[in-house]
Amino acid sequence: MSEFDAIVVGGGPAGSSSAIKRASSGLNVLLVERSDPPGSKNVSGGILWGKDLSAIVPDWEKNAPLERYITAKGTGFLTTDSMISIDFRSKKLEASKTGYSVLRAKLDQFLANKAKSSGATLVTGVTVDKLAFDGDRVIGVQQDGDTITSDVVILAEGANPRVAIDSGVRKPIDDxxxxxxxxxxxxxxxxxxxxxxxxxxxxxxxxxxxxxxxxxxxxxxxxxxxxxxxxxxxxxxxxxxxxxxxxxxxxxxxxxxxxxxxxxxxxxxxxxxxxxxxxxxEGGINSVPKLSGNGYMIAGDSAGLTFSNGLVIQGMNYAISSGIAAAETAIAAKAKNNYSSDFLSSYDTNLSANYVLKDMNTFRGIENVTWSNLMHKAVPGIAENVLFRMFNETGQPKEHLSSILMDSIRESKYSKSDLIIEAYRALRRL
Amino acid sequence: MKIVVMIKQVPDAEEIFIDPVKFTLNRSQARGIINPSDENALEAALRIKEAVGGEITIISMGPPQAENAIIECMGRGADRGILITDRVFAAADTYATSLTLAAAIKKLGEFDLIFAGESTTDSGTGHVGPGVAEFLGIDQVTYTINTKIEGEMLIGERELEDGIEVVSARPPLLVTVMINANIPRHSSLRKKVDAIRKGIEKWDHDTLSLPPDWVGLKGSPTLVGALKIPEERKRASKIIKLEEIPDLVNELVKNGVISTGGD
Known part of the structure; x- marks a missing residue:
């Protein structure tokens, strides 16, 4: 008999969401977070996109510590002398309230306290060392020589998943x-x-x-x-x-x-x-490890569940959504008293059915575009050159845009054919 | 050995700022931490418990959220936690605080050692430890950087301005501990889970049944006159390149900042 139904390692959005969902369903949950208070050790850009929290904290838009709702979205390039950007401002964006800026020191504390008030045992200021195993089955966590047992462990440690790596359930992260x-x-x-x-x-x-x-x-x-x-x-x-x-x-x-x-x-x-x-x-779908095994599941950044295509950068919503999905699987596992890797693999299936893994599959290989030479080395300079020549009045006869563009490409050190091929690849993946 | 450790939850000093209009300390942004030298006091107590056995009780006076600090102490190895909390205790100065804590320790019954941090980071008077000893009428060993039990005696190394004084004293005693005495341990998950399950005891004014004008603001003879921010002195600053150093030296000599020596 385990001491807890579930142990969640990490009190960020993934871990706390998972703990809230589980504890509200009557499960006996231990949520362990190394920082005290929760949120004081992580770093996050800080825009929470989507409404995933509604499933576990219905009144979050009223009561969570949100800073501003995003009505204006900018995206573009900076060169030494110039800023080339799209500044999208819309009453439609404002009406949908689809993104909020947040400060994680406040939000994480809010969510961890929600987990606590939902009945979870919240321990802060303690770092879990490793998973505890019986054969190949995870039976809890190890900390300072003690083993705390649970039927299932959810690893939601963030981008640097030390427990998962040290316990051998996830490979070390590649550069x-x-x-x-x-x-x-x-x-x-x-x-x-x-x-x-x-x-x-x-x-x-x-x-x-x-x-x-x-x-x-x-x-x-x-x-x-x-x-x-x-x-x-x-x-x-x-x-x-x-x-x-x-x-x-x-x-x-x-x-x-x-x-x-x-x-x-x-x-x-x-x-x-x-x-x-x-x-x-930043690894995309190719960096996502095996998401579950015998007695454990991995959620949020620990599982590489983030999205970036250069225009849209998201993480917290994937963390919350995967944390909830892991909780749902744990609740089902409790009902059936089955924590085998076969049963827990329904977590992977759930994630594949919702937007989390769908997005990541749709944009397979997108990391090669967001980090491409095209985007970082070629386009900024060419765009600056084209726009400067278009908007700068020199008293000379004007040229067509197409010839300015061709000139600018020629002046950059990229061959036209390389650029066309890279641009085609990029467009397909975006 | 029955040991009491007195701790205080203080705002993290790095997160406090002085309100520029009201000249009061704004603690609203600051997280609560265990007063640093109280952590050393707990560590010293834990080492004695490990050496000779015993039971450690944490006593703290403060608002309800100070519970977290007590749970943290239990997570490090203290056995029992008591929070003295009541609105009527609020705004107590070091006199009233010492009196209230002494009354609580008396109510607790027999004890051998009371440990306290040397001073707190939020007011820094260093009064409360010695004050409790006075109200209880027991001896005190202050400014310790090392303590151990030998036979029936406590041996304490006291860090004084002109050296280290080693004293031997017979319990019951109050011991204050310096911030450089030891490196406090971390709490463990096992002990913290157990501490949360066990919970802490909350004592209020009724529990202690002290006369109302002995506690809180009424029982405090200290009045804070004013709090001022000293004006920041603007200093001239200049970035000097390597080759400009001779010019700089000449200028400093000319202005009388440094002398060329000799006569």
Whole structure:
């Protein structure tokens, strides 16, 4: 007889959602989170997309600590001198309230406390060492020499799944599947943020950019999100690129982004209140490990369940959705008293049936586009050149757009045929 | 050996700021932590318990959320937790706090050792440990960086300004512990789960039945006059290149900041 019906390792969105769902169904759940309070050790860009929380916290839009709802979405490229971006602002986006900026220190605490008030035992400030096994069956977790038993363990450790790796249920993470995220939270008066981003009330802006000014093979994306009275500003640097370029430091890229001529004015005069860094999953479907086995399931970032195609970057919704799916499987397993790998594989099936794995399968190989030379090295420069020549009045006779484009491609160091092939590949995957 | 450890939940000092308008400490953004030297006090107590056996009771006075700090102490190996919490205890100064804690320890019954951190990070008076000893009428060994039991005696190393004094004292005693005394251990999952199941005891004003004007604000002779932020002094700053160092030295000599020595 196990001490708990389920142990959840990790009190982020995946773990807490899973614990809320399970504890509300009367299961005896232990939720273990190494940070105290929950949310104080993770790093997240901070836009929660979708309405997955409704299934477990019906009143979340009213009571969860949400900062702003996204009414304006920016996406584009930054070169040394220019910003080339789409700024999509829409009453339709506003009406659907599809994305909220959040500060995870607050949101994670809110969700973990929900798990606690739903009946889960919440332990913070303790780091689980490993899974405990009986033969090949997971029977609980090990910590400081003790074994705490449970019928099933859900691993929701985030992007750096140490317990899963150390216990041999997930292979170590490859450079190509991982990036380094750095984030600053910058405090500014609410009214200043509203003026600078052209927002009213709780309207919010979420912008994501390719950093087209980086040297060598280093590739990085960047983000700028508005919270109520802070701005979340950060970068995501591709790990293999960093390894290949020893003289490039991720923190310098962060500084370059923050001091870019068309980013700096947004944050001018603000006070940096947080500076943090973390691993980010960027591997796509090919990096997703076996999601369940004998007595365990893996959810959220630990399982590589994130989505990014350069225009849309999501993670928390996949975490919440997979956490709930794991809970549903655990509840069914409890009813049948069957925690075998066969039975728990219905978790994989559930995820394949909902958007989580569907999205990841649809966009199979998308990581090769988001981190392509085309997107990071060719397009930013060409786009800048075309637009500058189009908008700059020199008193010379004007040219057709097509000939400006051809000139610009010729001036870049990419061959026309290479670009066409890469662009075709990219379009198919987007 | 019956051991009491007194702890306080304090706001994390890194997350406190002074309200620029009201000149009061704004603690609303700060997370609650165990006062740092209280962690050392608990660690010292745990080491004695491990060496000679015994039972450790945590006593804390504070708002209901201080329960977390007590559970954390039990997760590290304390056996029992008591939170003294009541609105009438609020705004107590170190005198009233010492009196209330001493009354609670008296109610607890027999004890051999009381451990306390040397001072707290939120007010830093260092009064409460010695104050409790005075109200209980027992001896005290303060500023310790090491403690052990030899026979019937406690041997304590006291870190003083001009050296380390080793004292031997007979329990019952109150011992205050310095922040550099030891490295506090982490809590374990097993012990923390057990602590959550066991829970803590909450004692209020009725439990202690002290006269109302002995506790809280009424029982506090201290008045805080004002809290001021000293004005930040702007210093001149300049980035000097390697080749400009001779010029810098000349300038510093000229301004009398440094002298060329000699006569």
């Amino acid at each position: 190509q599947d991982i990036a380094i995220g750095i984030k600053q939270v910058i405090r500014l008066p609410e009214s200043t943020i509203n003026e600078r981003f052209n927002l009213r009330g709780n309207q919010g802006f979420a912008g994501e950019y390719v950093l087209g000014f980086l040297q060598g093979t280093v590739k990085a994306g960047a983000f700028m999100y508005t919270n109520k009275d802070t701005i979340s500003l950060g970068i995501v640097v591709n790990m293999s690129g960093l390894r290949e370029n020893n003289s490039t430091y991720s923190f310098n890229i962060m500084e370059q982004f923050a001091s870019h001529p068309f980013i700096q004015p947004y944050i001018e005069g603000g006070k940096v209140e947080e500076y943090s860094a973390h691993l980010v999953c």
